Amino acid sequence: MKARQVGAAFRRARQLSAPFAAQWRHMFIQTQPTPNAHAVKFLPGREVLPSTTPTAHFPSLTSARNSPLARRLFAVQGVRSVFFGSDFVTVTKTDDVDWGVLRPEIFAVIMDFFTDATEKVVLLTDDDQRQLNDTAILEDDSEVVAMIKELLETRVKPAVAEDGGTIVFRGFEDSSGTVKLEMQGACSTCSSSSITLKNGVENMLRHYVPEVKRVEQVSNELDDPVEQANLQAFNNMQHKLNPS
Incomplete structure (x- = not known):
């Protein structure tokens, strides 16, 4: 807008x-x-x-x-x-x-x-600075983790930043193929944030990285989330990540 x-x-x-x-x-x-x-x-x-x-x-x-x-x-x-x-x-x-x-x-x-x-x-x-660079590719990162970080940095984060937030990489579990992500900023309190991750980010990661099976949302937010969040968060993110 x-x-x-x-x-x-x-x-x-x-x-x-x-x-x-x-x-x-x-x-x-x-x-x-x-x-x-x-x-x-x-x-x-x-x-x-x-x-x-x-x-x-x-x-x-x-x-x-x-x-x-x-x-x-x-x-x-x-x-x-x-x-x-x-x-x-x-x-x-x-x-x-x-x-x-x-x-x-x-x-x-x-x-x-x-x-x-x-x-x-x-x-x-x-130490704070290192933790903030969540998508920096490290020497000991596997090829799968490096690909996930690259996609988050180049495809996901720019779209989320336009809406006043970001998505933070919190880890990848090889055994289950689970990518752990945290939403921060404007979308962190949206009730539709889990839907955004599932239908937007998860679909994209699974398409480009076959080893990814699912995305799991983690949160450091307070325990009393805002109940009346705008459902447009889901529609907006879906369009940006999957315009077709």
Whole structure:
């Protein structure tokens, strides 16, 4: 869907000094809806994560200890989870708050953070960095695992990123032919995410990698998922992964 460009926090900007206010006026944030009605993709018009850090997912406040921006976003009442991509921030809300109330507060937090520009979005250790590169092909990877990672990186992740999320490779069981994947970002709280994996990702992997028999969804999300997720997540992903 076409992004709509919006300016936010003008009232707050007028309260600031002229030079600082000008900086605010020159920063615009684009928003894009996602297949999940509880998640919105915010594009600040600048790099969010460096190329060495493909994505970062924070399903709770406690998981955001290494991200100053995520912690600020969690301070906004109604924010359920936060996801960062290379140039976007996906915020998922709880079902008891309206976007009309939440959106301006999120704009203000993102603008404050990038205008200040004194902190990194995410502070990662070397071990954290290695874990994030889930589809990096390692020397000890089998040919099957390497093919799975390549397909996820080139075919699946770009499609999911358009909807404000990602799919993370969590392992492959040779004995059962099971690929374990975790959905993060906008689609992680969709009730249709398991259908998306089965009918979209699983079919594609089985087509190109005969050793793959099934896909299993794993999750590090909170135990109380949002019940009313947009079923369009399934239809949208199906079309992108299997356009024919």
